[in-house]
Amino acid sequence: MSAPTLQKMKGGAVYTRFPDIEVKLDELYQLTDQQLVARCELPKSDPNGVPTQCVVHFLRQHRDNPQVFTPLYRILATRARQVRPNKLLPKHEQPAHETAFDAFTMLLAEEQKGYQERLDYFEVNFKGAYANLILDAQRHHEALTAKQSTPGASDDHSDDQEPDDESTGDPYDDPVFKDREVASVWGVALERMTLRQQKIVKMCKQGFLIESNDPDEATISKLLGITPKTARKDRDTARAILKRLIEEGVNA
């Protein structure tokens, strides 16, 4: 039987691993140390491959046993490098991925000295927890950049005086945002957008509407605290940047 994850949720309940992970852990607990390491070394896609959540779990269980801890640490560092964005990253987001990798491997190394609470999340959902590290790193880099940038360079000037373009199309269905080719120009496109345009284009890709008749619906304009007109204008500018790059290439 595997050890419980100790992290407590808001409200006091304890996080639990997904059932398939619990089953896999029970199976892996039957192995010798050598067999365990050999199994973890298999690719994740192998029928006998071990989910990354389980590798994290066993690394923590063997924090006092370097014969197991060391190879599992290497496997996890390798798997962390295999976590990649689907799209090419804009330059300003690349350092966040490197920082997240350092933060993750640091957490693993610290676990050798003692329990690291944050690793609990990685035992439950590795990709989600790793994305959260990237977000932290992104926010950290943004804060540093904001300190260094000149005041007034932000995109937060209101466009509310501009006439509405009367665009009522749902951005969720916009082919430009759905186009597979977006991946190849994504990084360059984001570099050419303002911060708010970047946020809007990301929300459009996730399926958010600019506005809604439902007062309880989370919409782009509500979440960003701007009018629907401003949101549409930013969205259209972002769409134009993406479209131009797809049609003319990143050197356009």
Added chain:
Amino acid sequence: MNTTNERDEILGAFSVEPVHDLATLKSYLKRYPQFAEDLVELSFLISDLTEDDVPLSEHDQNRVESACSRIQRPSSSPTITVLARLKERSVEVASTLGVPRQVVTALRECVVDVSTLTQRVASSVARQLEVSVDEFRIALAGPEQSAPRLYRSDHPPRSSGKVSFEQVLREANVPEQKIVELLQDDP
């Protein structure tokens, strides 16, 4: 709870949700509108990340190596330690036992059937190697560590497989009296 702790807790909870679809995101946004920007960005990051078994680039490999240098290395296993010390101290061990060095080499290469070693010989060598008798016996019980060598021998090459300590002594032309002495255990 301060805002930073609450933010970390909410984002942590969202990150471990089993499904990260629009419905999950919206339910968090409804409950925690104050963290909307972070939740939307985190959701976008999660949906955009993949975990494929792709080969690592040279840069990635260097980053992994660099990360590995942070942790404590495992100490050498007792077996490696015993065999390494047998190599380093082969002259002294041979001298103590009063046998040619090729006998020590046979021990180091795990050619000798460890059950044919007397307790007296095992204790004497283990003491000289500064390891326990058990560690010494376990190390020698491992697979043969054959190494290609060029030397002349009065005997034809031995077929693979462990041999008795006595046979090794005879092949090394150890005097009969010494063989008897080495094969005799303390009463």
